[in-house]
Amino acid sequence: MSNTPVDNSRRRFLTIATSVIGGVGVAGAAVPFIASWNPSAKAKAAGADIKVDISKIEPGQLIRVEWRSKPVWIVRRTPEILAELAKDEDMLKDPNSEEDQQPEFARSRYRSLKEEYLVLVGICTHLGCSPQYLNDGQFEEIVEGVPDGFFCPCHGSRFDLAGRVFDGSPAPTNLVVPPYYYIDDNTILIGSEEGAA
Template structure:
């Protein structure tokens, strides 16, 4: 047995130094591990709101965009189309949009914020096909007295220019109105309602 005094300060220093190095190592390993739980940039973009410039959309024209991997249609309705919307309510399954499938702002005759512009998810509410826009009287071959509308070629569902479903077709509901608002007169933001955080 030796009587040399024990150097506790050196032992304390080595313990602290080892703890600090170990803590840095744990933090270095934890940061990338925790970061891997965050969604990828591609996943974030897939669910993100989109801005759409509608300044060049002509009356009667349909603009197609993609939001959350779904087709979204923006249609600039003509005054004649708007007038015709109220003339076939008796042929529709849900003419007043009573089903809870659209934002509150779309519970009106036009199913839109501004009557001139219609914004819809372009997916049939039957089995998910994408209907075709039939215009200039072409739709009247399918529904007497209605010149423009949307026809689903998969199973024959028909929708008017407010996205309301006609009676006697497989689709049970009107086409979906996504949340959106106008940033200004020429720009839509699809994916959020104004004031929603």
């Protein structure tokens, strides 16, 4: 055993220095670990609302956009198309959209905030296929007397141009109307309803 005096100041310095270096190492390892808990940019974008410019959509035209990895259709309906919607209601499963699957504003004949523009998730409510848009009389080959609509060739589901399902179709419910609102006359925000927090 040595009788050399103990240098307490040196011991204290080494203890503090070791503690500081260890703390920096723990913080350095924790930052990337904690950062990995945040959603990726791709995940944020997948759930984000999207803005759509509708100013260039021609009457009768359908455009497709992607929202939350789903196809969303926007159709600019003509006055003739709107008039046809009242004529086929006796052939529909849910003409008043009473099934609880869409925003409250969609519980009407037109299923839209503005009658002229229809906004739908373009996925069949039967097995998730994507129906075709048939216009200019093409749909009459599928449903007699109805010139325009959506037809799912996979299993034969038929929908009018409000996305309402026809009786006899395998699809149990109308096509889904996503939440959306108008930012201005030419821009729709899909993903939120106006005033929703």
